[in-house]
Amino acid sequence: MNIIEIIKQPWPWYIAGPLIGLTVPTLLLIGNKSFGISSSLRHVCAACIPANIPFFKYDWKKEIWNLFFVSGIFFGGMIAAYLLANPNQVIVHPTLAIELEKYGITDFSGLVPVQLFNWSNVLTLKGFLMLVVGGFMVGFGTRYAGGCTSGHAIMGLSTLQWPSLVATCCFMLGGFIMANFILPFILSL
């Protein structure tokens, strides 16, 4: 196998995890920036629709690096998907595959299940709950918690902040409850 073919395979955790961890010192060294992503949504609000809300009245231009960073994530996603795409289907755990089949999810060709996340589903009840309500909870919850997986779990734990450990445990607990107890009802709608 040549190098390009190896890169096109899904990367194992022990390659990806350390690379993500290295983002922390990289951002610190190139500009004293604390790694975090969910704040970008706050900066967008502050820039576009501040509406005189104190929470959005700050100098967002000083934080504009964060918007450059997330635009890079967008382009990175594009490069990886179009130039370095995995030629095979996403491998899904057999138990999960059997469970998803019950809800009619059989297409594992994309990174997101195309049978759930597509434009014609936006206005169905299931699609609305998954795209709109789910997205709302992500945006509201991360800001309420003061950070997301990157800001709390990775940057916060790297700097040994115990509030970040509390937040990370709550992220996981919320996820466990949703995936195991609530999502099955949403998927069977």
Place this chain on the structure above:
Amino acid sequence: MQNIEQQTIETNTDFEVRSLDAICVNESHLEHKWYHNLKYVAVGIAFGIVFVKAEIISWFRIQEMFRLQSFHMYGVIGSAVIVGMISVFLIKIFNVKTIYGETIEFHPKAFNKGQIYGGLLFGLGWAITGACPGPLFAQIGSGASVIIITLLSATLGTWVYGYIREKLPH
């Protein structure tokens, strides 16, 4: 009177940016031309490629994580934290400076109940959408255009949080 009030709000807002959002705040006191920001685009691109190639942005991987069916995501997050921790430790003990010669600053994060309530709420949303804010950008880039809806809704969620923030327990 109103002037003073206005001023208090402004200074206080800055204080709150730091106390409630110490994470993700620009610690640099230097000002640069806009193109200096291009280096963050470069880091973002590398980051986005890892997101896609390691399938961290995959809805299926997130479902497996929350059903304890795969070690992959735990390995990714765990090893990222360990590498981040060692890096921060080294920066602190050797007092490493930024490329501009600035001292690297860390702000302690204060505990508030939002980390519990908000954390749970985000966790619920994470398991539905299969994405935290970072992967949303990468998913859209990788061609899942409908995720724009999720991103817009997440931005709305952030805005509504800011709007009702004073009434929420913290």
